Amino acid sequence: MSLLRRTCALFLGAGLLLISACAGTSNASDDGTSASGAETRAVETEQGEVEVPADPQRVVVLNYALAGYLFDLDVPVVATTPEVTDSDGEFSRFWSEKAKAQGTEFLPWSNDGFDLESIIAADPDLIIAGGIGFPLKHATDAYDRLQEVAPTVLVSGDKQTWQDQFSFIASDVLGRKDAYERFESAYDDRVAEVKDNITVPEGEISILTLDSKDTPYILIEDKSLSAALEPLGFRTAPLFEENDIEPYIAGGDMFGPSLEVLPDILRSETVFVVGFNNASIGVDDLKGEAPYDRVPAFQSGQVYDLPSWSMRGDYDEAMALLDTVEDMFPATQ
Incomplete structure (x- = not known):
C-alpha cells in the first residue's frame, strides 16, 4: 500500500480531504488514460457517468451477492463484505476456491454502514457496490465518500435478477459482453432442459x-x-x-x-x-x-x-x- 493511502487511513477522522488526494493518484487523466497508461471506460449509472479502469486489478465489492460475477469473470477481487453484517464472513461454496487463490479478504460492515477506513486500506482501483437491500442503501448514502477513494459503480436496485446484474457488470463496467452472453446461453439451455424434466x-x-x-x-x-x-x-x-x-x-x-x-x-x-x-x-x-x-x-x-x-x-x-x-x-x- 502506498504511503499516501496509509496516511489517509490514519487521518480518516480528520476529514475527507486526504481521501480525495488518495483517489487522485488513481483517477483517469485528461486524455482518458489512467496513471499507469491503461485505458478507461465511461459507465452510465443512476449517479451519473463514472470513468473506470478498463482492466481493473484491485476491485472491492461492497455486496457479497455481487462478488460471484467478478469471480466468474476471473477479475481480481481484493476484498468484499460478508453476507451478514457484523460477522467474520465465509466464502460462498461456489467461489471459495477462487477467492482463496486471489487472497480476497472480508471488509467489516454493520447495519449502520461500511467501514470506510478498511476500504481505503484495501487500496482499490475500482469499487462495485449497490444491488438489493442494505448494501444498496449504504452504498447510496456513502457514494460521494466512496468516489473519493476509487471510481465507484453502483448496481441499480432496479436490477433484480442475476441476468440484469451480471449483464451490467460484465458488459457495461468491464466491457466483456461476449463473456456474459456465454453464461446466459448456458443458463437458458439448462432452463429448457429442466422445464422438460419437471x-x-x-x-x-x-x-x-x-x-x-x-x-x-x-x-x-x-x-x-x-x-x-x-x-x-x-x-x-x-x-x-x-x-x-x-x-x-x-x-x-x-x-x-x-x-x-x-x-x-x-x-x-x-x-x-x-x-x-x-x-x-x-x-x-x-x-x-x-x-x-x-x-x-x-x-x-x-x-x-x-x-x-x-x-x-x-x-x-x-x-x-x-x-x-x-x-x-x-x-x-
Whole structure:
C-alpha cells in the first residue's frame, strides 16, 4: 500500500480531504488514460457517468451477492463484505476456491454502514457496490465518500435478477459482453432442459423468507428468486400488488406482513421457505406453529424448503437452483 493511502487511513477522522488526494493518484487523466497508461471506460449509472479502469486489478465489492460475477469473470477481487453484517464472513461454496487463490479478504460492515477506513486500506482501483437491500442503501448514502477513494459503480436496485446484474457488470463496467452472453446461453439451455424434466405444482406460488419465526417476509413477485422460478413454469401470486404494504426497504425485493395477517395474505397454493441470512430455518421449524398452521399451503402440505443461497442468487446459485428444482419436482410418468 502506498504511503499516501496509509496516511489517509490514519487521518480518516480528520476529514475527507486526504481521501480525495488518495483517489487522485488513481483517477483517469485528461486524455482518458489512467496513471499507469491503461485505458478507461465511461459507465452510465443512476449517479451519473463514472470513468473506470478498463482492466481493473484491485476491485472491492461492497455486496457479497455481487462478488460471484467478478469471480466468474476471473477479475481480481481484493476484498468484499460478508453476507451478514457484523460477522467474520465465509466464502460462498461456489467461489471459495477462487477467492482463496486471489487472497480476497472480508471488509467489516454493520447495519449502520461500511467501514470506510478498511476500504481505503484495501487500496482499490475500482469499487462495485449497490444491488438489493442494505448494501444498496449504504452504498447510496456513502457514494460521494466512496468516489473519493476509487471510481465507484453502483448496481441499480432496479436490477433484480442475476441476468440484469451480471449483464451490467460484465458488459457495461468491464466491457466483456461476449463473456456474459456465454453464461446466459448456458443458463437458458439448462432452463429448457429442466422445464422438460419437471412437473410444476398447480396453482400459484409464493416465497416466504425468514431470519426467525417471528420475522416473516414475502418476496415480491417478478423480482429476485420469484423471477428465477417463473421461466420454469411457476406462477407467482401477486401478493404485493394485492396488499397495501410497503417493501421492507426502498428498492427491496420483499415485504413484511405482520404475523396476525400472514395467513390471510399468504394465500397461494404452494409456498417455498427460504432462510434470510439464516441457513438453518425451514419448513420443519414452522409446521404446527402459529400462525403458520393457518396458512393454506401449510395446511395442505404444499410447502418446500429452498436453500438460503437461492434468495438473491447470482449465476452459479441460479444454476444450482435449477438442479434443486429438478430433483424436487420430477416429471410424472
